Amino acid sequence: MNRRTERAAPGEHRGMKRSTRMAITVGVVIFLSLVSSISFAAWTASSSKNATVSIGKVAVTTGTTGGANTISALGPHTYSAVSPPVLKPITVRNTGSVRATVSSIAILRTGTLGDNQVSVTFWAGSSSACTASAPAVTQLIINNTSIDLSSLNMTIPATGSAILCASTTFTGSLATQAGRTMNVEFALTSRAGTQWVAADSMAVAARSFTQSIFIDVAPNAPTVVQCVDTIDNNVITISWSTPNGFLAPNGGYNVYLDGVYLGNTPNTSTLVANRANSGTNAILTSDANSASGGNTGNLTVRAVTLTGTESANSAPIPIKPRNGNSGLSCAI
Secondary structure, eight states: OOHHHHSOOHHHHHHHHHHHHHHHHHHHHHHHHHHHHHHHHHHHHHHHHHHHHTTOOOOEESBOTTOOBSGGGGOSEEEOTTOOOEEEEEEEEEOSSSOEEEEEEEEEEEESSOTTSEEEEEEEESSTTOOOOSSEEEEEOOTTEEEEOGGGOOEEOTTOEEEEEEEEEEOSOHHHHTTOEEEEEEEEEEEETTTEEEEBOSOGGGGEEEEEEOOOOOOOOOEEEEEEEOSSTTEEEEEEEOOTTOOSSOOOEEEEETTEEEEEESSSEEEEESSOOTTOOOEESOTTOOTTOOOOEEEEEEEBOTTOOBOOOOSOEEEEOOTTTTSOEEOO
8 A cells, every 4th residue: 555645635634623623612602602691591580580579669657547647646735744744656557568667767846845855755566555565765855866766676567557656755844844835747767678768658747746835824812711710729710712723733722921931731721820739730820939929910822833833812811819919810
């Protein structure tokens, strides 16, 4: 056999290398195309998942299912010496399609009653009765501030509701703040995760309330005063009628002798004595009088409110010594 015919021609050898390289290149292209398709498919699935989640909605309202507002139930209210704290349930309704938690309440306050006069406490209620429970968040009502309620751990299911209990208490001075008023706006915020936040959809007027401080008006003066001598030469009884509009609870009645305060009684009559006497619960004209001392002058009575505001004087009740100059007697 001819050796030359057994060996491939040089041109044929180069053609085989070119074909091999082309086959490898085509294989790489096909592989990369498959990898690219898989990557694109994974990205497409992820994008589709995100699009599905974004269809959910976070929304909250502090109204009942019937549309009644609940925050505004905190007022109007007037604080007085006998008024207890205001305690009301706030319905928090999740109108969205995603479970949410109660996050915070923003406060705006206007009016003549300034900051730091009323405190507010929030806690999660098991019912509208709002029995006190822990945890609770308490803070003074200060204008343009926010109260973090995340510690209450209030979770509201989608289309569900929960009770947020709110209690407000006046902590200032009735005498100093008398007649002053504040208007408060609460803006509740709910949250789902760290991204989605929703503010209360109720109108501002429906999540606002007004609270004021009682004006302590002086009561009318006691009327129809009377004086009666008793068997005891040192003691008399004085009495009077309840003035119009003077309702319980109140601060009772102060008794004076010629403008000098003697004592207070919750009743519309009292014993008055010119000397200490362990057998009576009398108001003393003077516990320093000797056996020969007597009192001459005018007793008057003033009605007193719980905060100490007095009425004008009653008609005077003249008194004089009795049994010589040692006792006490009515002079009329």
